[in-house]
Amino acid sequence: QVFRLEDYRPSDYRITHTDLLFRLDPHATLVTAKLTVERRDGVAANAPLVLDGDGLVLESLGLNGAPLAGEGYTATPDRLEIRAVPAEKFFELEIVTKVSPVTNKALMGLYQSKGNYCTQCEAEGFRRITYYLDRPDNLSTFQVRIEARKAEAPVLLSNGNPVEHGDLADGWHYAVWHDPFPKPSYLFALVGGDLGSIHDTFTTASGRKVALGIYVEHGKEPLATYAMDALKRSMRWDEERFSREYDLDVFNIVAVSDFNMGAMENKGLNIFNDKYVLADPETATDVDYAGIEAVIAHEYFHNWTGNRITCRDWFQLCLKEGLTVYRDHEFSADQRSRPVKRIAEVRNLRSLQFPEDQGPLAHPVRPRRYKEINNFYTSTVYEKGSEVVRMIHTILGPEKFRAGMDLYFERHDGQAVTIEDFLACFAEVSGRDLTQFALWYHQAGTPRVTVTTSHDPATGDFEVNISQTVPPTPSEAVKKPMHIPLAFGLLGPNGDEMEMGSVEGAEVNDGVIHLTAASQTIRFRGVGSRPVLSLNRGFSAPIVLNQDLTKEDRLFLARHDSDLFNRWEALNSLFVEALIAAAAREKEGKPHDFDAALVEAAIEIAGNDGLEPAYRALALSLPSEADVAREIGNDVDPDAVRAARDALRREIGGKGRDAFRRIYDQHADSGPFSPDAASAGKRSLRNVLLDYLAAAEAAPELAALQFETANNMTDRAAALTVLAHQFPEHEATRKALAAFDARYRDNGLVMDKWFVVQATIPGAATLERVKSLTAHPAFSLMNPNRVRSLVGAFSSGNQTGFHRADGAGYQFLADIILSLDRHNPQVAARLATAFRSWRSMEEVRQLEARKALERINAEASLSRDVKDIVERTLA
Ligand code: ARG
Ligand code: ZN
Numbered sequence: 079q080v081f082r083l084e085d086y087r088p089s090d091y092r093i094t095h096t097d098l099l100f101r102l103d104p105h106a107t108l109v110t111a112k113l114t115v116e117r118r119d120g121v122a123a124n125a126p127l128v129l130d131g132d133g134l135v136l137e138s139l140g141l142n143g144a145p146l147a148g149e150g151y152t153a154t155p156d157r158l159e160i161r162a163v164p165a166e167k168f169f170e171l172e173i174v175t176k177v178s179p180v181t182n183k184a185l186m187g188l189y190q191s192k193g194n195y196c197t198q199c200e201a202e203g204f205r206r207i208t209y210y211l212d213r214p215d216n217l218s219t220f221q222v223r224i225e226a227r228k229a230e231a232p233v234l235l236s237n238g239n240p241v242e243h244g245d246l247a248d249g250w251h252y253a254v255w256h257d258p259f260p261k262p263s264y265l266f267a268l269v270g271g272d273l274g275s276i277h278d279t280f281t282t283a284s285g286r287k288v289a290l291g292i293y294v295e296h297g298k299e300p301l302a303t304y305a306m307d308a309l310k311r312s313m314r315w316d317e318e319r320f321s322r323e324y325d326l327d328v329f330n331i332v333a334v335s336d337f338n339m340g341a342m343e344n345k346g347l348n349i350f351n352d353k354y355v356l357a358d359p360e361t362a363t364d365v366d367y368a369g370i371e372a373v374i375a376h377e378y379f380h381n382w383t384g385n386r387i388t389c390r391d392w393f394q395l396c397l398k399e400g401l402t403v404y405r406d407h408e409f410s411a412d413q414r415s416r417p418v419k420r421i422a423e424v425r426n427l428r429s430l431q432f433p434e435d436q437g438p439l440a441h442p443v444r445p446r447r448y449k450e451i452n453n454f455y456t457s458t459v460y461e462k463g464s465e466v467v468r469m470i471h472t473i474l475g476p477e478k479f480r481a482g483m484d485l486y487f488e489r490h491d492g493q494a495v496t497i498e499d500f501l502a503c504f505a506e507v508s509g510r511d512l513t514q515f516a517l518w519y520h521q522a523g524t525p526r527v528t529v530t531t532s533h534d535p536a537t538g539d540f541e542v543n544i545s546q547t548v549p550p551t552p553s554e555a556v557k558k559p560m561h562i563p564l565a566f567g568l569l570g571p572n573g574d575e576m577e578m579g580s581v582e583g584a585e586v587n588d589g590v591i592h593l594t595a596a597s598q599t600i601r602f603r604g605v606g607s608r609p610v611l612s613l614n615r616g617f618s619a620p621i622v623l624n625q626d627l628t629k630e631d632r633l634f635l636a637r638h639d640s641d642l643f644n645r646w647e648a649l650n651s652l653f654v655e656a657l658i659a660a661a662a663r664e665k666e667g668k669p670h671d672f673d674a675a676l677v678e679a680a681i682e683i684a685g686n687d688g689l690e691p692a693y694r695a696l697a698l699s700l701p702s703e704a705d706v707a708r709e710i711g712n713d714v715d716p717d718a719v720r721a722a723r724d725a726l727r728r729e730i731g732g733k734g735r736d737a738f739r740r741i742y743d744q745h746a747d748s749g750p751f752s753p754d755a756a757s758a759g760k761r762s763l764r765n766v767l768l769d770y771l772a773a774a775e776a777a778p779e780l781a782a783l784q785f786e787t788a789n790n791m792t793d794r795a796a797a798l799t800v801l802a803h804q805f806p807e808h809e810a811t812r813k814a815l816a817a818f819d820a821r822y823r824d825n826g827l828v829m830d831k832w833f834v835v836q837a838t839i840p841g842a843a844t845l846e847r848v849k850s851l852t853a854h855p856a857f858s859l860m861n862p863n864r865v866r867s868l869v870g871a872f873s874s875g876n877q878t879g880f881h882r883a884d885g886a887g888y889q890f891l892a893d894i895i896l897s898l899d900r901h902n903p904q905v906a907a908r909l910a911t912a913f914r915s916w917r918s919m920e921e922v923r924q925l926e927a928r929k930a931l932e933r934i935n936a937e938a939s940l941s942r943d944v945k946d947i948v949e950r951t952l953a
Contacts, residue, residue, distance in 0.1 A: 083393045083446040090121040093211050094260075096218045100188075102195055102226040102270050104180035107188060108137065111208040113171045123165045129158040129209035132187070132202065136209075140172035158209040175208050182206075183860060183901035191336035192295065194271025195231060196349055198342060201392055201451045204263035214389045215494040217260035224270055225252045231270035233293060237261070237345040239327045257345055259325065260492065262388055267344030269332045274299045278306050280313050282323045288313075293332040294355065301356040304753065305331065305370055312375040315409050320483060322382045331355065331374075335826060338862050338904050339455070341373050343380030350377070353827055353863060359751040359790040361828050364758035366791075371413065376406040382487065390494045392451045396443045396519070397497055399455075400463020407464060414755040417642035418692045424617045424643070425696075427465065431457040431620075433708055435524045437914040438951050440551040444497050444519040447553075449946045452904050458522070465620040466518045472563045472590060472618050473515065474508045481507040514594060515561040522551040525560055527593070529625040533608040540568070540578075540605040545597035546621075552953065562593040565618035565641075568602070568609035573638030579604025590618065610634055615641040629673065636679055642689075646697050649683070652676050653726070657706045660722035665715060670725045681734040684741055684767065691745060692759030695766045700727060703840070703877040713920045716877040720840050724773070731774030738767045738774075751790045758792070765796035772800045778810040785814045794818075795831050806839045829856040830867035837872035837879075844879035845887055848872045852894075859898055862905045869894050873912035880912065881919060885926025888913075892930040895944060896937055903941030910934070910947040928952070 095114035100107060115127065136153045139146045142164060150162030163169070182189035187206025188197050197203070205212040222236040228251045234243065238257025245251045273293040280288045290309060292302040309331070316322040331348045333355035341350040354373040357366055383405060384398035411419040434440060434457055441454070443463045448454055471479040482504035490499060497519050505512045525548045533540045544564075548557035566589060568576040583600035585592040591600060591613075610631050614623050627635070627648075635648035653676070660670045683689065683697045703723055707714045731738065745760045772781050778801055785797035798818060801811040815832070822828040833856075837848050848868060851857060857864050873880045873891045880887040891912060899906040916927035934940070935948045 079449065081392075081448050081451075083391075083444075086391050086393075088118065089211055089213065089216065090118060090125045091127050091211070092116045092118060093216055093218045096210075096220045096263075098208070098220065098222045100222070100224045100226075100268060100270075102179075102224065102231060104190060105178045107177050107179055107195075109175045109177060109188075109208050111171075111173045111175075111210070113173070113210075115169050115171055117163075117167050124161075124163070127160040127163055127171075129160075130202070130205040130212040131156050131158055131209045132205040134158075134206070134209060135176045137174040137176050138172075139174070142169050143172075153209075156205075173209050177207060184904065185336055185338045185862070185902060186904065188268065189336075191334040193230075194273060194334065195226075195269060196271070196332065196334050197266065197268050197344075198338065198349065199266050199344070200264040200342060201455075202264070204266055207266075210263050212263050214262040214264060214391060216262055217388070217492070217494060218263075219260050220255075220257045220266065222255045222257075222268065223252060224255075224268060225250055226270045229272075231272065233269065233271055233273045233275070235267075235269040235293070235330055235332065235347055237265070237267055237347050239346075257326075259345060259386070261345050261385060262494065265343070265345045265385055265388075267342070267347040267349055269293070269347065269349065272296070273332070276302050276306060278310065280310055280324070280329075282313070283317045284323060286324070286327075288324055288326070289328045291328065291330045292355065293330065294352070295333075295335075298333075298352075298356055301358050301361075302333070304357045304367060305355045305374055308371040308374040309378060311371075311413065312378040312409060315375070315412065316379060316382070316405075319408070319412075320382070320405075320480075320487075322379075322487070324381065325386075329378075331377075335863070336861055338902070341377045343377040343384055345381070345385050348377045351863065353830075356827065357753075359753070361791055361822075361825060362753075363792040363795055363831070364753060364761060367753040367758070368410070368414070372406050372410050375409045376402055379405045379409070386492065387487070387490045388494045390496050392448070392454070393444055393446065394496050395451075395454060396459045396463035396466075397495065397500055399460045400443065401467050401500075403460050403464035404467040407468075415690060415692055415759070417646075418690070418696060418755075418759070420616060420643050421646050421693075421696050423461075427457075427461050427617075427620060428708070429702065429704060431461045432524055432622075433704075433915050434458055434911075435462070435522060435551070436549070436708075437917070438552060438953060439911060439914050439947070440522040441553055442520050442522045445553070446520075450907070450942045452943055453907055453946050462620055469515070469518065469563050469619060470504055470512075472565065473561075473592070474504060474510065475588060478508040479504070514559075517558060517560050521548060521557050521560065522553045523548045523557065525562060525619075525621045527562065527564075527614075527619075527621050527623050529611070529613060529623065531611055531626060533605065535607065538579075538604050538606055540602040540609060542591075542600045542602070542611065543597070544584075544591070544593050544600065546593060547596075552950070559594065559596045562619045562621060564591040564593055564613055565589055565615035566591055567612045567615060567639075567641065568605065569612055569635070569638060570609060571607055573634070575640060576605065576609050578602045589615075612639050612641055612644045614644070616643045617647075629675070633675055633679055636683075642693065646693070649679060649697055650701060652679075654701050654706060654709050657701060657719070657722050657726060658710055660725060661706065661710065661715070661718040664718040664721045664725075670722070670729070672726055672729050677730050677733050680730050681737055684734060684763075685737055690756070690759055691763035692755065695759065695762040698730075698763075698766045698770070704875075707877060707918070708915075710918075712918050714918055715920050716881045717883075720878050727770060727773045731770035731772075734770060735774045738770055742767045742771065747789070747793075761790075761792050761796075765793065765800075768796065769800050769804075772804050778805045778808050781805075782810040782814065791828070791831075795835070798832075799835050802835050802839050806841070806843070823856055826856060826861065826864065830863055833857070833864065833867040834871040834875075837868050838875045840876065840878045842878065842882050844872070844876060845882060845890060848879070849890065859894075860901070862902070865894075865898065865905055865909070870909060870912075873909060881923055883922055883926075885923070885929060888927050888930035889933075892934050895934055899937075899941050899944050900939075903943040906941065907943035907947045910944055910951070913948075913951050916951070 097112040099110040151160045179190045186203035224234040234253035236255035241254040243253035274296040275293045278290045333352035337351035485503040570576040632648040639645040781800040788794040
C-alpha cells in the first residue's frame with residue numbers, strides 16, 4: 079500500500095479523551111481503553127468507526143457501558159471496525175486488549191528492556207497497544223492508571239502530571255497520571271520498572287516550579303548528572319531565545335538500553351536510548367557528551383515544536399523534526415563554538431544527507447509518497463529540513479525570523495498543522511513571497527551551483543555568473559530553479575573585506591546574493607582590483623558549489639577569509655582535490671605528488687594559536703574515504719582512495735612531524751577532566767596529531783603510550799583507533815584491544831566503541847574480524863546499539879571492508895538483514911540503506927551488490943520496512 083499526501087482527509091470521528099488502564103504483566107498485560115468519541119459535523123450517523131491496530135488481541139468491547147454484540151463490529155489484529163455506532167454525537171467506547179511486552183522484540187509499542195516496561199509509539203506504535211485513531215491529527219487528553227506488582231515495578235510513570243498513587247492487594251500498587259494538553263497517540267508513553275533516579279528543580283521565567291527527574295538503571299545515577307545539567311540549560315535557552323516556557327509540573331526522562339532510535343519526546347516523559355543520557359569521563363568521549371547535550375535539548379525543544387504544535391499527517395514530519403534540529407543546532411552553537419559546530423554539521427550533512435539525496439533513496443524534505451513511514455526518519459527530513467529553516471533565517475534576517483516563529487507559536491498552539499501553515503507565518507511577517515522558496519520542501523536532490531567570475535581593472539566591474547541545476551531524482555524528473563541564498567564577501571589583495579559600489583543582476587542585501595533564476599549575471603561596480611569571491615559563507619545553502627577558484631585563491635581564502643566556515647572549506651576542498659588526483663594516479667600505478675603549498679598550509683594551521691584548537695583539529699581532519707568516493711561520484715575504487723588518503727596523511731605527518739610533536743605535548747591535559755568545549759577542543763587537536771605522528775613514525779609506540787596513560791575515554795578511544803586502524807596486526811594493538819575488552823566487557827555502551835573501532839579497520843581482512851565479533855559475549859542481535867556499532871559501522875563506515883571486490887561484505891550484510899528482519903524490521907531496514915550508493919561503485923562491485931540486494935528481495939516473508947528500502951534501492 080502506498081500513502082499519498084493528496085489523499086489526506088480528516089477522520090469521520092475524533093477521540094477527544096482517552097482513559098487508559100494498564101495491568102502490567104510480562105506476558106499478558108491487560109489494556110483497558112475508554113475512549114470518548116465524537117462524530118464530526120456533517121458525517122452520516124451510520125458511518126462506521128474504523129480504528130487502527132497492529133497485531134492486537136481483542137479481549138472485549140463495550141459501547142456506552144454495554145457489551146457490544148458480535149454483528150456490530152469486525153476485529154482483526156490490524157483493524158477494528160464498529161458499525162453499530164450510536165446516533166448521538168458523543169459516545170464512549172471501551173476496548174480491552176492483551177499484549178505481551180516480554181516477547182516484543184521490534185521495540186515498538188509496549189515492550190521490556192532489561193526487565194523494565196517502556197513504550198515507543200512514534201510513528202505508529204500506539205496501535206500495537208490498543209485500537210485507536212493512530213494518526214497525528216487526533217488530539218486527545220489522556221488519563222492513565224498503571225497497576226503493577228510493586229516488587230517488579232516500584233516506579234510507574236506516564237505523561238502529564240501525577241494525580242495519585244497507592245497500594246493494592248496482593249503486592250500490587252498503582253499510579254494515576256493526567257495530561258491536560260491534548261496530544262496525538264504517538265506522544266503517549268508509559269514506564270514501569272525498578273529504576274534509580276536523580277532529581278532537581280527548574281523555575282520557569284514566569285515562576286512555575288518544575289520537578290525534574292532522570293531515571294536510570296540502579297547504580298548509574300551519577301552518570302546522569304551531565305544530562306540533568308544539559309536539560310536545565312536547554313530549558314533556560316528556549317526561554318531566552320524563543321520565549322518558550324515549560325508547561326507541566328514535572329518533566330521526566332527515562333534511559334533504556336534497548337531503543338531503536340536516539341530518543342523520543344513523549345509529553346512530559348522523554349524516553350532515551352541510554353547512550354544519550356549516561357556519561358562520565360571514564361566511559362564517555364567528548365563526542366558522547368556533545369551528543370547528550372544535543373539530544374536532551376532536541377527532545378526538550380519538541381515540547382513546543384512537535385507537541386504543543388504537531389503534524390497534521392506524517393508527510394509533515396519535517397515540520398517538527400527539521401525545525402527542532404535547527405533549534406538544537408542553534409543551542410549547541412550558543413553553548414559551544416559556533417564555527418566549529420557549523421563545520422561539524424556540514425561534514426555530517428555531506429556524509430549522510432548528500433549520498434541519500436544523490437542516490438535511489440532521494441526524497442523531498444516533505445515527501446508526497448510513502449509505503450512505510452518509519453523509513454522516512456531520514457537525514458533529508460531531519461538535517462536538510464533543518465538547513466531549510468536556517469535558510470529562512472538567512473533570507474529574512476534575525477528579527478523577521480523571530481517574528482515568524484512568534485506568530486507560528488501564537489497562531490497554531492494546540493493544532494496539528496502543515497508546512498504551508500508554517501511558511502505562511504514567515505511570508506506574513508516579512509511580506510516576502512515564499513512560493514519559490516517552498517521548492518526546498520518539495521523538490522528532492524542537491525542543487526549544483528556553478529560560478530565563474532571576471533574582473534575588468536579598467537572599469538572596476540566585477541562580474542559573477544551563477545547558474546543552478548537540480549539533478550533528476552525518483553520523486554521528480556524535471557526540476558524548477560530554486561531560491562538559493564548565498565552569503566558572500568569579496569576579499570581584497572591584503573585579505574580584507576572589500577567595499578563594493580552598486581550591484582545589479584540580482585537581489586543582493588546584507589551580504590547575501592539571492593539566486594532565483596536558472597542563471598544570473600551579477601555585476602559589482604567600483605571594485606578596484608581583482609577580488610577573491612568567498613561564496614556560500616557559513617554554508618548558507620545546502621548545495622554543491624563549483625566555483626572557478628584557483629589553487630592560489632583557495633590557499634588565500636584558507637589563510638584570510640573572515641568567515642571561519644569558508645576558511646575551513648577552502649582547505650577541505652584542496653584536500654578533496656588532491657585526494658581525487660592521487661586516487662587516479664594510484665589506479666594508474668603512478669607515484670603521488672602532493673602540492674607542497676597544501677602540505678605547508680596544513681602544518682601552518684596546526685600551530686596557529688589565533689585559532690581555537692577544536693577548529694584546528696577540524697581543519698586537519700582529512701576528508702574521509704567516503705567523502706572522497708562521493709566526490710569522485712562514479713566508478714569508485716575504494717582501495718585506490720584509501721591508498722591515496724594514507725599517502726597524504728604520511729606526507730603531512732612526515733613534513734609536520736616536529737611541529738606536531740611539539741603541539742601534541744603542549745596540549746597535554748593538566749588537572750582534572752572537564753567535558754567543556756575548550757578542553758574537548760584541545761583533546762581533539764592532540765588526537766588528530768597523534769594520527770599524523772603515528773603515520774609519520776610508522777610505529778605504534780606513541781599511541782600505545784597514550785592508550786595506557788589516558789585518564790579519560792576520549793584519549794583512550796582515540797589511541798585505540800590509531801592503533802587498530804594503522805597497525806591492525808601489531809602486538810601493541812592486540813594487547814590494547816584485549817585490555818579494553820577485559821576492562822569494559824560488562825558495559826555495553828563502552829563495548830560499542832570497541833566494536834566500532836574494529837569494524838572500521840580499513841581493508842578486506844576486517845570482514846572476518848567482524849564475523850567473529852558477532853559471537854562475542856557483549857554482542858547481541860537483539861540490541862540496536864550493538865547492531866549499529868558492529869554491523870552498521872562496518873557497512874556504512876568501512877569503504878574498503880564493506881565494498882570488498884568479491885562481494886563478501888555485501889553478502890554478510892544481507893545475511894544480517896535477513897535474520898534481524900524477523901524480529902526488528904525497523905533496524906533491519908536502516909541497515910539496508912548502506913546499499914544506497916551501490917551504483918557509484920566500479921562494475922565488479924556493482925554486480926556483487928545487486929546480487930546481495932536481489933537475494934534479500936527474494937525472501938518471501940520480508941517486512942514492509944526492508945522491502946520498501948530494497949525495492950527503491952534496486953529501482
Ligand atoms: N521523534 C524522535 C526524535 O526525533 C524520533 C522518533 C523516531 N521514530 C521512528 N519511527 N524512527 O526525537
Ligand atoms: Zn526529533
